[in-house]
Amino acid sequence: MSGPRPVVLSGPSGAGKSTLLKRLMKEYEGVFGFSVSHTTRNPRPGEEDGKDYHFVTKEKMQEGIDKDEFIENAEFSGNMYGTSKSSIEDVQAQNLICILDVDIQGVKNIKKTDLNPIYISIQPPSMEILEKRLRDRQTETEDSLQKRLEAARIDMELSKEPGVFDIVIVNDDLEEAYEKLKSVLIEEIEKVQDAQK
Numbered sequence: 001m002s003g004p005r006p007v008v009l010s011g012p013s014g015a016g017k018s019t020l021l022k023r024l025m026k027e028y029e030g031v032f033g034f035s036v037s038h039t040t041r042n043p044r045p046g047e048e049d050g051k052d053y054h055f056v057t058k059e060k061m062q063e064g065i066d067k068d069e070f071i072e073n074a075e076f077s078g079n080m081y082g083t084s085k086s087s088i089e090d091v092q093a094q095n096l097i098c099i100l101d102v103d104i105q106g107v108k109n110i111k112k113t114d115l116n117p118i119y120i121s122i123q124p125p126s127m128e129i130l131e132k133r134l135r136d137r138q139t140e141t142e143d144s145l146q147k148r149l150e151a152a153r154i155d156m157e158l159s160k161e162p163g164v165f166d167i168v169i170v171n172d173d174l175e176e177a178y179e180k181l182k183s184v185l186i187e188e189i190e191k192v193q194d195a196q197k
């Protein structure tokens with residue numbers, strides 16, 4: 001796979017990955033391309049098929065997995081998620097920095113591939129704040145919220161393991177977290193901008 005170095009954003013559900021990456025993609029329009037994952041979960045209000053996710057049935061997703069169309073896939077909070085090879089190739093064909101938003105299982109599986117991304121973990125300041133953010137977002141049932149909090153506990157432990165992530169950003173103050181994220185990526189951003197001149 002060629003092009004600028006991709007970026008993997010990971011971290012507990014509700015830590016603020018989408019918030020940060022949407023802001024980054026808006027500020028640096030034409031520099032980043034989002035790798036649109038497949039999922040079997042239902043769309044949330046405002047989410048668009050093909051933009052936020054490819055929303056598919058379990059059968060369709062399994063069919064793609066069986067045909068080896070995914071570089072990684074995982075079950076998270078009772079739903080299937082996966083990164084198709086074509087979602088990455090589509091972005092890389094445009095010479096953009098490909099951003100992947102995946103859970104910790106995705107990180108581990110991507111490490112077995114030749115993608116060679118920058119691995120960034122976005123962490124919440126505490127479990128209490130994470131729970132409040134998830135509840136305030138009003139996207140989860142009590143059952144899915146509890147599953148996400150359980151996955152978050154595991155994620156927060158694993159993110160402390162040395163060598164898993166290139167950088168761990170604690171998203172307490174949004175401005176500070178965003179500035180930190182930009183500072184990690186500025187070299188790659190400038191390379192893409194220079195190539196576009």
Ligand SMILES: Nc1ncnc2c1ncn2[C@@H]1O[C@H](COP(=O)(O)OP(=O)(O)OP(=O)(O)O)[C@@H](O)[C@H]1O
Pocket residue numbers: 011012013014015016017018019020133134136137171172173174175177
């Ligand atoms: N620094 C912050 N301070 C307060 N609220 C925040 C902060 N960052 C994000 N939020 C809010 O927390 C909620 C969760 O953020 P977001 O949806 O970006 O998380 P996520 O990591 O992408 O979650 P998921 O993995 O479930 O998609 C959102 O309602 C968002 O507006």
Ligand SMILES: Nc1nc2c(ncn2[C@@H]2O[C@H](COP(=O)(O)O)[C@@H](O)[C@H]2O)c(=O)[nH]1
Pocket residue numbers: 010011012013037038041072073074076081082083101102103104105106107
């Ligand atoms: N392993 C993968 N994880 C993914 C992928 N796309 C998203 N995710 C992760 O799932 C959870 C939940 O996401 P949500 O949109 O339902 O809140 C979150 O941690 C994402 O990072 C994927 O393709 N592979």
